Amino acid sequence: MRILLDTHTLLWAAFDEDALSPRARRLIQSPANEIIVSAASAWEVATKYRLGKLDFAQDLAENFVFEVTTAGYLLLPISPEHAQRAGLLPCDHKDPFDRMLAAQAIHENMPLLSNDSQLDVFGVRREW
16 A cells, blocks of 8 residues: 655654554554655655754755655655645645645545544545
8 A cells, every 4th residue: 555644754753653653653664555755745844944843853854855765765746736736625724735745645546644633624535
């Protein structure tokens, strides 16, 4: 199964595995699954690091592609179709990173591994 990681899930997998649910940990560690990380997460991590909100994630912020691929994850670029779907998603959810991740999960027909129930307003298939 292909699974898209929410940014906080990526951060927890890298820096605080105990914050993951047992199911999330199993899904990430299973060799049967392809773990996908969005370019939106690179943007979010770099932005939050620059703003001083992710001081612990310097290596990830500055070497995102290397760190993610070294962990065995696959990268998902943002396509025009993803951007269009993110912009057209209903509701007033303002977080552009959440909107993009939800749009990508829906467009690519894969679950989003996230503990954020606020994403459910988009109709995304969410696992945790």
